[in-house]
Amino acid sequence: MTAQMTNNESGTELVVSEPAAEVRVSVDSENSEMATWRKVVESATDIISDLPEYIGRFFHQNGSLISAIGWLIVALLGIRVLSALIGTINGIPLLSPLFELVGLGYSIWFVNRYLLTSGKRQELSQEVNRIKQQILG
Known part of the structure; x- marks a missing residue:
């Protein structure tokens, strides 16, 4: 088996000869790489645009x-x-206990104002329903 490479103007040609057969393969690598590169650039340009x-x-x-x-x-x-x-x-050292006292005082006031008697609970329920009606329509 013999192999022979030749360069011509259309690309590179590889000729492989065997006693029974001869195979010719033509490779045009530069043009195919450029065509592939052009397609990639064109596709990227289309996507970016x-x-x-x-x-x-x-x-x-x-x-x-x-x-x-x-x-x-x-x-x-x-x-x-x-x-x-x-x-x-x-x-801050003194503010934490102060906030706890304010929260405890507000909780005591809320229970006394709205939760101790049934009339006050109904008043709270009506107020909540009124606010809910204003928000929901």
Whole structure:
């Protein structure tokens, strides 16, 4: 078996000779690589040029979901900041017991004002229903 490579203007040609048969293979590697590269660049250019349209369509189709996720993130950040603020305030030596006393005093007032007698409980129930009606319509 003998192999012979020749270069000509159309590419590289490999000739393999055997006593019984001869096979010729023509390889045009430079042109095929350039064509592949052109296709990749053209495809990337098309995608990039249509990107604003894709993004606009995505936001239009999923606007409420994106809005809900945004509000959820804002709420979580707000809770995180509030928690840090309360932790900082509770770290001040005299304020923590003072806040506990204020909370205890408010709880005693609320029980005395709304929960001790049935008439006051009904008044509280009516007030809650009125507020619920205003919110829900």
